[in-house]
Amino acid sequence: MIQHHPDDELLLAHAGGHLGRGPGLLVDVHLEGCAHCRARLHDFEALGGALLEAGEPALMAPDALARTLARIDDAPPIARAAPQEPGAAVAPIDWPAGVPWPRALQRCEVPRWRWMGPGMRWCRLTLPEQPAERLYLLRIGPGRSLARHTHSATELTQILCGAFDDGRAVFGPGDFDSADDQVHHQPAVLPGHECICLASVGGPMRFDGRIAAFVGSLIGM
């Protein structure tokens, strides 16, 4: 049961097409698993439709229809939404069985896992068009804790499997979290199951400890 969802501001920005690529992917991954938020997104899209309907028309070029018909003749109709390309659903190596690899991430390149501490691994996903986007997978063993930290910019997290408790709440599979510089936390993974999270990081994390800060700076978080 999903307990934590993206807030209205975030979904509204996504429905309007104003979210950055990394945050947008995080929201899309959440939407895949959350019917409640899909319904909310559709509400906002309907708002877009109503505003379009009521909006002020702009004058089109005199030959606009003829040119559009020419475009149509150049390209055949699309029968149905294109099916997923076969072989596109490549999960990272060593991905836990039974945890679906999000469809929204299928175009990302996923390098191999890297060590960042006992029972902790990470990798940075790259988007073909936006290599600078800071998108990470974090994989933390049961009972392990991340170093205590806050954030220099908003960090969005989507939990793919397992659960952690950071003192504010317990976040489980499918949950979404948004944390900014007001949130100072130490996520601790619950015993029994490793936790894998997808994170979109707007700016560097600020770790309390110097060693954690050093490791963080090495991996670019």
Added chain:
Amino acid sequence: MDIARRLVPARQAPEWRRLTSLSVVTRSPDPAQMPTSDELTNLLRAVASAADRPAFAVLFKHFAPRVKGYLVRSGTPAELAEELAQETLACVWRKAASFDPARAQVSTWVFTIARNLCIDNHRRHGDGAGQADVGIDELADAEAAGDAPDECLSTSQREQGVRQALARLPEEQVAVLRRSFYEGQPHARIADELGIPLGTVKSRIRLAVGQLRRLLDEFRP
């Protein structure tokens, strides 16, 4: 309009028109001149099933100037807006067969196409951080798997609810919502142009979304 009359059997009760006093949000021509939602759906069906060019011409006349208006309002230069509006309508032709009236009204569907083309264009030209496209086609599959019944609103309930909310909201809230969500203006610029504090921009958006949500929740079982 002759073509619309010919294609659309009898004018059904224009339900949404009765429900909405669009006066709050519209400066568009006489609503009596506008095709109803059912008419638009029938025109689109004619395009999908029979590649009906006269039907497409009616859709073009209705939507292309509105899409261009939307793009210009969201800061797209006029020439590019003309180009993207034509491309949006070409997409309407090509994707007509995948339109599902159970999921959205035509105007909402056209809004999402225009939005996604606009995002693609930003990404291709590397201006801005590269927005996220919203995975609507992918989400459709997830939805086909079956959304929980308590999350499901019928298309007409959602679209009516949104129009009622727009008609009932104070103009100052609609104005901020339109600028922020529809035109993609940053909150700081809205505050600047309207001469109101930043906090007021945020609270007006929150109030507007809250009201929209309350109205739509009334429809949810």
